[in-house]
Amino acid sequence: MPQFPADKIKTIGIYTSGGDAPGMNAAIRAATRVALFHGLEVRGIVGGYPGMLSNEFMPLTQGSMGNILQRGGTILKTGRLPEFHQADVRAKAVANMRAAGIDALVCIGGDGSFTGAHLLFQEHKFPIVGLPGTIDNDIFGTDFTIGFDTAVNVALEAIDRIRDTAASHDRLFIVEVMGRDSGFIAVDVGVAGGAEEIFFPENSVTVDEAIDHIKRGMARGKKSSILIAAEGRKPGRAYDLAEAIRKKSGFDAKVCILGHIQRGGSPTAADRILASRLGAAAIETLRKGQCDCMVGVSGGQLTTVPFAQALGKKKAVGRELIELARVLSY
Numbered sequence: 001m002p003q004f005p006a007d008k009i010k011t012i013g014i015y016t017s018g019g020d021a022p023g024m025n026a027a028i029r030a031a032t033r034v035a036l037f038h039g040l041e042v043r044g045i046v047g048g049y050p051g052m053l054s055n056e057f058m059p060l061t062q063g064s065m066g067n068i069l070q071r072g073g074t075i076l077k078t079g080r081l082p083e084f085h086q087a088d089v090r091a092k093a094v095a096n097m098r099a100a101g102i103d104a105l106v107c108i109g110g111d112g113s114f115t116g117a118h119l120l121f122q123e124h125k126f127p128i129v130g131l132p133g134t135i136d137n138d139i140f141g142t143d144f145t146i147g148f149d150t151a152v153n154v155a156l157e158a159i160d161r162i163r164d165t166a167a168s169h170d171r172l173f174i175v176e177v178m179g180r181d182s183g184f185i186a187v188d189v190g191v192a193g194g195a196e197e198i199f200f201p202e203n204s205v206t207v208d209e210a211i212d213h214i215k216r217g218m219a220r221g222k223k224s225s226i227l228i229a230a231e232g233r234k235p236g237r238a239y240d241l242a243e244a245i246r247k248k249s250g251f252d253a254k255v256c257i258l259g260h261i262q263r264g265g266s267p268t269a270a271d272r273i274l275a276s277r278l279g280a281a282a283i284e285t286l287r288k289g290q291c292d293c294m295v296g297v298s299g300g301q302l303t304t305v306p307f308a309q310a311l312g313k314k315k316a317v318g319r320e321l322i323e324l325a326r327v328l329s330y
């Protein structure tokens with residue numbers, strides 16, 4: 001694990017980056033309060049990487065962390081900054097933070113955010129620890145990411161409602177959930193919601209297979225079905241699937257795209273607890289002089305994984321769950 005002299009740290013900067021995720025505020029709160037508890041000062045960097053460039057640093061205090069635990073989104077705002085791929089942009093960000101007295105960082109975000117964080121340490125020895133915050137749950141080195149549990153529950157509630165109307169009208173529905181490069185949300189929601197078929201980036205279910213599946217159910221007397229599709233790289237792909245199913249089988253599929261509704265709302269208890277544990281662990285990791293790494297959970301226990309080991313690796317959706325979804329809906 002990369003090391004640095006922890007006694008030099010007086011002020012920690014915290015930022016959220018990439019897509020927001022429910023529970024990010026709980027993580028900001030925990031990291032801030034644990035840092036303050038140990039006599040450190042804390043600055044929030046507004047908007048993530050763009051805020052480093054525009055010098056938007058705000059003091060975070062015990063009081064300013066009140067009444068945010070239960071709120072979705074991120075009080076620090078978030079964003080994506082493609083220019084952060086340029087070394088001169090990163091150097092400017094580091095110069096601004098050093099001038100503002102920030103000595104170390106906590107980054108709450110996903111894979112893309114961690115890539116920038118890793119470079120800040122590699123190029124400038126800026127101590128930094130990452131917290132996995134994304135609804136996609138696709139970060140290697142942690143069993144769960146902050147926001148995933150809430151997103152799954154939001155989608156599940158919607159699917160239960162859709163099932164009522166699908167059953168009343170004997171209809172076929174395709175429900176599109178989020179998940180850019182991975183099917184964690186789709187598979188969890190598919191199993192918990194009793195979906196007939198799940199389309200997700202790592203799986204290659206064909207339209208013909210899905211049609212066979214629906215027909216098999218109809219032969220048993222089933223009159224309504226729900227298919228789940230992860231949006232992948234093409235939000236709205238559920239419409240393409242519906243059209244392909246209609247052309248090949250004549251079945252008329254209704255489409256429901258859940259979209260960003262899955263990113264909003266109050267975090268579940270599981271997300272609040274995970275975020276609180278990880279926020280605290282990030283500060284303890286920095287206090288031990290460890291950095292250039294991510295804190296996560298594995299088998300329920302806190303873990304620390306160097307960015308160099310986690311970045312670029314693909315976390316696989318559990319085969320057992322995929323197989324279970326197949327068998328339960330056969």
Ligand code: F6P
Pocket residue numbers: 019110134135136178179180181231232263
């Ligand atoms: O990575 C998180 C995520 O919510 C994905 O599930 C989704 O595909 C993507 O972000 C949407 O991004 P944006 O908010 O930029 O539309």
